[in-house]
Each structure stands twice: as C-alpha cells, then as structure tokens.
Ligand SMILES: [Fe+2]
C-alpha cells in the first residue's frame with residue numbers, strides 16, 4: 132500500500148548553542164518547511180532544544196550491523212592512538 | 227552466516243540486556259509480536275484523544291482548558307512516536323491506519339467507555355494515564371530500541387498527565403456535595419475498566435510468555451495490576467472516596483492488597499467491538515481521516531513540487 136503521509140525525516144535537536152545535534156526521532160512530512168514545523172511541534176514542546184535539523188531518512192547512509200566486526204576492525208589493532216600507550220617518566224606530573 | 231548464527235547473536239543480545247535495532251536480524255515471531263503491540267499502542271494513543279477531546283470545549287475554566295489541550299496534544303505526539311517505531315519493523319502508516327479504521331486492529335479497551343462528566347476527565351488522567359504509565363515505565367527497558375526510546379520520551383511527558391487528572395479529582399472531591407458525588411461516580415465507573423488495561427490474568431494471557439522471554443515485557447499483567455492497586459489505594463483515601471470493591475483488603479502476608487478481578491467477560495466483549503463507544507470511536511476516527519484527505523493530498527502535491535524544484539536547483 133502506498134503511503135499518503137509523505138516521506139520520512141530524521142530529526143536532530145541541539146539543546147544549547149555549542150552542543151552537538153543529537154538524533155531524537157523521526158516524522159512524516161511532505162516538504163522541508165513542514166518537516167521543520169512538525170519537528171518543532173513534536174520534539175520541542177518543553178524546551179528540549181533551541182535548534183533543529185531535519186534530514187530525509189532516504190539521504191542517510193548507514194553501516195550495517197553485519198559489518199560490526201570487520202568494518203571497525205582497523206581501530207582495534209592501533210593502540211598507539213591512545214595516550215595510555217606512551218609510558219611517562221614518573222617525575223613528569225602533568226602532560 | 228546461517229540463520230542459526232543470527233539466532234545466536236539475537237539470543238546473546240537479549241541475554242546481555244542489549245537492544246535489538248531495526249536492521250538487526252530478529253525472529254519472525256518477535257517482529258510480529260512487536261508490530262502488533264506497538265501499533266496497538268499507537269492506536270490507543272490516537273483513539274485515547276477522543277474521550278478527552280470531548281471535554282475541551284466544555285472545560286470549566288480557561289486554565290483547565292489549556293491543560294487539557296496540552297495533554298491531548300501530547301497523546302497525539304505519543305501516537306506519532308509509536309507509529310514510526312512500528313514503521314521501522316517494515317509496515318507503513320497507511321497500512322496501520324487502515325487496519326485501525328476498518329476495525330481489524332485493536333486499541334486499548336478503556337477508550338470504549340464514555341466520559342460523562344467533568345469528573346471523568348479527572349478519573350481518566352489519574353487512573354487511565356496512571357495505569358498506562360505503570361506499563362510504559364517498564365517498557366522503557368523493552369528489548370526493541372526504537373520502542374524503548376519512544377517510551378523514554380513518552381514517560382517524560384506523561385508525568386504531568388496523571389497529576390493534572392488527580393488535581394481535577396481533588397477539586398471535585400473537596401468541592402460541593404454534588405461535585406463529590408460526581409467524583410465518586412466517576413471512580414465507580416472507571417475503576418474496573420482501568421484494572422482491565424493491564425490485560426487478562428497471567429493464567430489466560432496467550433502472548434505473555436513470549437513477551438517475557440524476548441524481554442519485550444519485564445513484568446506480567448498481574449504483577450503490574452497488583453502494583454497499580456497498591457499505589458492507588460492511598461490516593462483514593464486522601465480524596466475521601468471509596469473504591470467500588472468490597473473485597474479490597476490489605477494482605478499483610480503478600481504486603482499488598484487483595485482485590486476483585488474485573489469482569490473478564492465484559493473485557494472480551496468490549497475488545498470484540500461491543501463496548502459502549504466502540505462504534506462512536508471508529509466513526510469519529512474515520513470521519514477525521516476522510517475529512518482530512520484533501521489536506522493530505524494538497525500537501526503531498528505541494529511537497530512533491532517543492533522537492534522537484536529543490537532537486538533541479
Ligand atoms: Fe500517552
């Protein structure tokens with residue numbers, strides 16, 4: 132059955148200026164303005180945020196769960212990316 | 227990977243209290259169970275707007291009108307959160323609305339009872355939302371991610387619903403003798419239908435076992451019902467009202483109240499479509515849907531044009 136509710140959009144809210152936009156849910160809307168207005172009505176009725184992004188769900192490219200192991204594998208064998216990899220002389224108190 | 231491996235990954239996720247996400251493999255019956263439960267839940271939020279909406283134009287003060295409007299608007303939002311959670315399992319909004327509007331899908335039996343007086347608006351917020359919250363607090367930790375996240379938002383918003391209902395009840399119960407009588411009458415009519423909201427007794431609940439096994443639910447119908455009664459008795463006593471159940475009695479050994487079961491034959495009958503307002507609710511829902519058709523069509527046509535211009539630019 133075709134959907135008469137318009138395409139799906141993902142909604143991201145920024146709580147305060149300077150903070151990251153966080154995904155909070157999705158909604159149906161026919162165009163950008165409507166998506167933004169619906170997002171405001173649906174997700175920010177109680178001061179949850181001061182800025183919104185709406186993104187067509189179809190535009191999102193996601194990794195797939197089956198990838199989980201291999202796709203992120205390269206990060207596991209590069210311990211030198213972490214500060215704890217490097218021994219520090221005891222006398223150095225701050226670095 | 228074989229199906230067996232996928233199943234092992236799924237079982238392992240449940241065992242570790244991790245959430246199942248839309249793209250993860252899941253057993254067909256798990257998906258079916260969720261689809262049924264989440265869409266029924268969504269329908270209940272939407273149909274639940276009708277008995278309360280009935281009083282918006284007749285609220286006794288501007289303040290109570292604003293509060294009731296805000297509450298009913300929240301319920302509409304809850305329906306939308308839940309519909310999109312269900313859509314992530316592979317159905318469409320239109321399919322779900324069609325199932326609702328042709329009577330194939332169910333919604334909570336409670337909304338097939340009428341709201342006869344202003345005290346009913348108090349009783350609905352206090353008891354019906356109270357019972358719904360008890361269920362929804364548990365569902366915040368349900369195993370399907372989109373459902374759990376919708377529940378977290380819903381629970382945040384629900385907390386004012388029960389309190390505004392109880393406030394109406396206090397005004398009525400501490401008002402004139404006539405008002406107190408209306409409050410008692412509302413309690414009399416809503417008590418047992420509210421207890422039915424938790425679903426049939428565990429011994430006769432065909433879907434419960436799987437729901438617990440899959441961590442969709444974490445507590446049984448009877449456990450939630452017992453907790454609700456234990457919590458509510460004190461609230462009734464404060465109002466100076468009486469729960470319409472002669473068998474209600476504190477039971478020290480179980481540290482909880484004994485109480486009468488609701489009339490399960492009535493419950494089944496209401497679910498079947500024979501409650502006092504089933505027809506009225508479906509008619510109202512269909513009327514709103516049909517009268518809104520031209521708006522959806524116009525908005526869709528406008529939206530399509532906008533997107534084409536956007537793509538061309
Ligand atoms: Fe709700």
Ligand SMILES: [Fe+2]
Nearest residue numbers: 301355384387
């Ligand atoms: Fe509510």
